[in-house]
Structures are given as C-alpha cells and as structure tokens.
Amino acid sequence: MAHAKLTRSAQDTRLDRQIGLLLRTGTLVSAAVILLGGVLFLVSQGHLVPEYHVFEGVPDHLDSLRGILSGAFHFQPIAIVQFGILLLIATPIARVLFAAIGFAVERNYLYVAISSIVFTILLYSLIRH
Amino acid sequence: MVAGFLGAMTGLGGGVVIVPLLALAFKIDIHYAIGASLISVIATSSGSAAAYVKEGFSNIRIGMFLEIATTLGAMLGAYLATSAPTKIIAIIFGVVLIVSATVSSRKRPPETKALPSDPLAVRLRLDGMYPIDGEMQVYSARRIPLGFGLMFGAGTLSGLLGIGSGAVKVLAMDEAMTIPFKVSTTTSNFMIGVTAAASAGVYLSRGYINPVIAMPVTLGVLAGSLLGAKSLVKAKAQAVRIVFAVVIAALGVEMIYSGVTGRL
Numbered sequence: 001m002a003h004a005k006l007t008r009s010a011q012d013t014r015l016d017r018q019i020g021l022l023l024r025t026g027t028l029v030s031a032a033v034i035l036l037g038g039v040l041f042l043v044s045q046g047h048l049v050p051e052y053h054v055f056e057g058v059p060d061h062l063d064s065l066r067g068i069l070s071g072a073f074h075f076q077p078i079a080i081v082q083f084g085i086l087l088l089i090a091t092p093i094a095r096v097l098f099a100a101i102g103f104a105v106e107r108n109y110l111y112v113a114i115s116s117i118v119f120t121i122l123l124y125s126l127i128r129h
Numbered sequence: 130m131v132a133g134f135l136g137a138m139t140g141l142g143g144g145v146v147i148v149p150l151l152a153l154a155f156k157i158d159i160h161y162a163i164g165a166s167l168i169s170v171i172a173t174s175s176g177s178a179a180a181y182v183k184e185g186f187s188n189i190r191i192g193m194f195l196e197i198a199t200t201l202g203a204m205l206g207a208y209l210a211t212s213a214p215t216k217i218i219a220i221i222f223g224v225v226l227i228v229s230a231t232v233s234s235r236k237r238p239p240e241t242k243a244l245p246s247d248p249l250a251v252r253l254r255l256d257g258m259y260p261i262d263g264e265m266q267v268y269s270a271r272r273i274p275l276g277f278g279l280m281f282g283a284g285t286l287s288g289l290l291g292i293g294s295g296a297v298k299v300l301a302m303d304e305a306m307t308i309p310f311k312v313s314t315t316t317s318n319f320m321i322g323v324t325a326a327a328s329a330g331v332y333l334s335r336g337y338i339n340p341v342i343a344m345p346v347t348l349g350v351l352a353g354s355l356l357g358a359k360s361l362v363k364a365k366a367q368a369v370r371i372v373f374a375v376v377i378a379a380l381g382v383e384m385i386y387s388g389v390t391g392r393l
Contacts, residue, residue, distance in 0.1 A: 016189060023175040023322070031172070031351050038344045063336040081340035085168055088347070089329045091175050092322035099193060110254065114193050118323065121200040125207075126330035 015102040019095050026091030030084045037072075037080030044077055065127070093122045145226060145292050147346060149380040152219070153387060157342060159215045159222075163291030164337040167329045169350040170293045174322030176351060187315035188257040191270060191308065195280045196320055199298070200327035202284025207331035210289045219388030222290050226381030229296050230374040247271040259312050268309050276306035288328030293321040 068086055071079025100115035147169055151162035210218060247270065250256060255270035270276065279301035287294040295317050302313035332338050386392075 016187065019189070027172060027175040027351070031348065034344055034347060037340070038348065041341075041344075063334055063338075078340050081344045082338070085338060085340060085343055085347070086333070088168060088171055088175070089326050089333065092171060092326040095175075096193070096196070096323060099189060108254075111190055111193060114197065118193060118196045118200055121197070121204070122323070122327055122330065125200070125204050125327045126334070 015099065015106075018102070019098055022095055022098055023091060026087065026094060030088035030091065033084030033087055034081055035084075037077050037082075037084055040075075040077035041081060089126070093119070093126070096122060145229060145377055146380070147350070148222065148291050149226070149384055151342070151346070153380075153383055159218050160211065160332075160337045161339050161342050163210060163218075164329070164332040164339065165343040165346045166291035167287075167325045167332060168338065168343045169346050170287075170291070170325040171322045171329060172347050172351050174293065174318055174325065177318060186259050186311045187319050188255075188308070188312055189316075189319070190253075191255050191257070191302070191312075192316045192319045194253060194255060195277065195298075195302075196323050198277045198280035199284035199287070199320055199324040202281040202286075203288035203324045203327040204284075204331055206285040206288025206290075207328035208288075209285070210291075210328075211331065211335045211337060213289075216388050216391060218289065219384050223381040223383070223385030223388060225286060225290060225292070226384060227378050230378035230381065247273060249273045255306075257312065259309055261309075266309075268307075268312065270302075270306040270308055272305050272307070276301045279305055284324050284327070287321075287324050288331070291328075293325065295321055 065086070068079055068082045072083035096115055096119045100112055100119060103109075103111040103115055147166040148159070148162045151157040151165065152159045250270045250273060253273070255273065256268065258265045258267050260266070279297065283294045283297035283301060286292065286297060295314075298317035298320060299310075299313045302308040302317065303310050308316075329338065
C-alpha cells in the first residue's frame with residue numbers, strides 16, 4: 001500500500017512538471033502573439049481615440065473560431081490579438097488533454113474518464129453556442 | 130488603454146481589482162470588463178502554475194475531479210452574466226468583494242491532523258502526500274459532496290463576475306474537505322485557469338471578449354506577474370493584507386452604490 005502510494009506520487013510529480021512546462025510555454029506564446037497584434041494595432045490606428053463606454057459588441061468575425069483564424073491569417077492586427085487570446089484560453093484546455101494522456105500512461109482509467117469529462121465541458125463552452 | 134495597462138501593473142492584479150477598475154474608473158461596460166478580467170485570470174493562473182508545480186504541493190487528481198464542478202458552474206455563471214443586467218451584476222460583485230475582504234483578513238486556520246479516510250475519497254483516489262518539515266505526510270480528502278457543491282458555487286461566481294474565486298476554492302478544499310492548506314492553495318491556483326477558460330469560451334462566442342480591452346489588461350497582468358510575483362510573495366505581512374482587505378471592501382461598497390444608483 002505504502003509502496004503503491006510512493007510510486008503514484010513519483011508519477012504525479014513528473015506529470016505535474018510536464019504540465020507546468022506546457023502552461024508556461026502556452027502563456028508565453030500567447031503573450032507574444034497578443035503583444036505582436038497589439039503593436040500592429042497601435043501602429044495602424046493608435047491615433048484614434050476609441051469610445052469605450054458605448055458598446056455595440058465586437059465585430060462579428062471576432063467571436064468565432066473561423067473568423068478569428070481567417071482574420072489573423074490576413075494580418076488584421078485586432079484579429080491577431082484575438083488569436084493570442086484564443087491561444088491563452090486554449091492553454092488550460094490543452095493542460096486537461098495533456099493530463100488525460102498522462103493518466104492513460106499511468107493506466108489510471110478513472111482519471112482518464114474524469115479528465116475527458118472536463119475536456120468535453122471546455123470544448124462545449126468554446127464551440128457550441 | 131495605457132492607463133488600463135498601468136492599472137494592472139500596480140501589482141494588485143486579480144479579477145477582484147480589474148473589474149471594478151475597468152467599470153468604475155474607465156466606465157467600461159461591466160460585461161466587457163468581466164470578459165477582459167477572465168482572460169487575465171487565465172494568464173495569471175497559467176503563468177504562475179509553473180512556479181507552484183516545482184514545489185510539488187498541488188494535487189492534480191483532486192484538482193481534475195473538482196474541475197468537473199467548477200467548469201459546469203463557470204458555464205452557468207457565464208450564461209447568467211451574459212443575460213443579466215449590469216445593475217444586478219454590480220451589486221452581486223460588491224457583496225462578493227466585501228465578503229472576500231472579510232475572509233482574506235482572517236487568520237489562516239492551523240493545519241489539521243490526519244483523519245480517517247472517506248470511503249468515497251478512497252474510491253476516487255483523492256489522496257496524496259506533501260512535505261511537512263522534511264517528512265512526507267499523507268492526506269486524504271473528506272466530505273466530497275460538500276466540497277463538490279462548493280466548487281460548483283465557486284465556478285458560478287467565477288463565470289458570473291470574471292474573478293478567479295480562489296478564496297471559495299480554498300475554502301472548499303481546506304475547510305470542507307480538510308485538505309492541507311498548502312495543497313489547497315496551489316491546487317486552487319491550478320484550477321482557476323481551467324475554470325476561467327470554461328466561462329471565457331461562453332463570453333468569447335457571445336462577443337464579450339473585446340481584444341482592445343483585453344489586450345492591455347492581459348499584457349499588464351502578465352508583465353506584473355512575471356516581474357512582481359517574487360516581491361509580492363515576500364510582502365505578505367499582516368499590514369499589507371489588512372490594507373488590501375480595506376481597499377477591496379471599499380471597492381465593494383462603491384460597486385454596490387454604483388449598481389443601486391444605476392451609474393454603471
């Protein structure tokens with residue numbers, strides 16, 4: 001019993017470390033993309049003074065995956081920022097997927113199932129509306 | 130925009146400060162303020178997780194299991210927020226600020242001794258070990274349904290108000306489930322990002338994530354957490370915590386006042 005716990009703990013630590021690396025990389029990449037988009041945005045229209053308290057929603061194409069990707073692909077600064085934000089949202093989602101794989105390697109099928117439930121909820125929140 | 134960046138840089142960070150700052154000082158619609166705050170909450174959680182992971186306190190199994198509750202709650206909260214009027218959200222936000230100010234100024238409870246395991250915890254393998262005074266101490270979660278329910282509530286608050294609601298998460302794990310405090314806080318930080326991602330998805334697809342607002346806030350918070358994290362961790366003196374609690378409570382009163390008088 002004690003031995004089994006120790007082994008599990010060692011695996012936990014390895015998994016934790018890999019997940020930590022994934023989170024840090026994801027955050028840094030997203031930040032770089034957001035910064036790039038932000039700089040391009042300021043260069044292209046930083047002289048405009050925006051009205052912030054009257055909102056009519058974001059442009060239509062910035063609330064869907066396809067819209068953001070196509071905008072970023074065409075180097076629209078604001079779509080690049082939104083793409084970076086999307087990457088940031090995707091980072092913890094990737095961590096759940098990564099954990100599920102880690103649990104599968106450990107043959108911890110109960111937690112493969114639990115991670116999959118969380119992953120499904122996250123995908124649903126992002127995609128289906 | 131520059132001011133938003135500076136505001137986030139002041140080191141206060143966290144959703145509890147960002148939303149009132151954007152809504153009260155910059156007169157930004159509270160829905161967009163919450164959307165931007167959620168993004169910054171994800172950034173903070175993911176960015177600081179690497180540091181916590183190194184300490185080896187966080188329990189990924191407990192975190193993952195409870196994330197079922199927090200993500201479902203977060204989606205509910207996000208649906209409520211995107212259909213609720215600004216006034217209501219502002220008042221709830223104010224109440225939560227005052228409550229969290231009270232909770233954070235309270236002293237940390239002493240470490241609990243090892244208690245007999247809960248059968249449900251054994252079945253779900255909600256146990257682990259953490260180093261205490263150089264020795265590995267075994268712990269196990271208890272009162273799982275209560276903790277799970279509280280986590281659902283924490284998720285709902287997070288999605289509704291764009292905050293990490295780490296305090297409620299720690300309360301659920303530390304007090305309800307008798308998980309050691311250090312494990313609770315680090316696991317909670319781990320969970321915050323996943324929880325916020327669930328509600329951020331709803332906000333994004335409903336058009337409440339505005340890149341022009343989220344960009345400076347997120348970059349500011351990230352820069353702040355990368356540069357200032359170390360010094361902030363050290364500056365945990367009781368005096369700092371009291372000042373912080375007073376500021377939060379004052380913001381709470383201001384939010385309720387603005388909500389009631391309809392100035393937002």
